[in-house]
Amino acid sequence: GAVVSQHPSRVICKSGTSVKIECRSLDFQATTMFWYRQFPKQSLMLMATSNEGSKATYEQGVEKDKFLINHASLTLSTLTVTSAHPEDSSFYICSARDPNRGSYEQYFGPGTRLTVT
């Protein structure tokens, strides 16, 4: 199947600092990528839809000035958590669909575990 990578896999940062997470489609081009957040023992909650070359679409309740999304190329989307706080500690996962495949499957990255101390 298509491959989506994320970097870093784990990050620990201090409260008040910013952290950037990268999501890459390795063997396909993705005009749209999705960012999800998952708290322990909870489901995946969509944060935003990242569109190449345009502004991201944020879900209700997600602060766009806190979670900055940049989709500068067809293979890379970044999520920057600004002024991170302990409550931002979570598992962040991205996904994308390969438009050249006949299936509707969305391919998920391996996730980034963010811990804010």
Next chain:
Amino acid sequence: GENVEQHPSTLSVQEGDSAVIKCTYSDSASNYFPWYKQELGKRPQLIIDIRSNVGEKKDQRIAVTLNKTAKHFSLHITETQPEDSAVYFCAASRSGGYNKLIFGAGTRLAVHP
């Protein structure tokens, strides 16, 4: 807004028994319904999916049924094995996966030897 309800939240079965997880969606425009298995700390793994033009799909021990009228779909696992123990999520999407996935709350399945 769009919503997917999933039941039960936990399910405990004996090895060899069947397990059934049910989901109901609210957006009548949804046309793609995947099921994911997630192990602790890992990415969701697609185990089976179904499109709205199909009522049932089967892959070895796993099957999914869809009732578009009732906006209801179910996952069926037969002959369960301990390695089936994980958290399972249903999801729904418009536009064949180009659109966002709305996930159910998840079902923690435990298969006891």
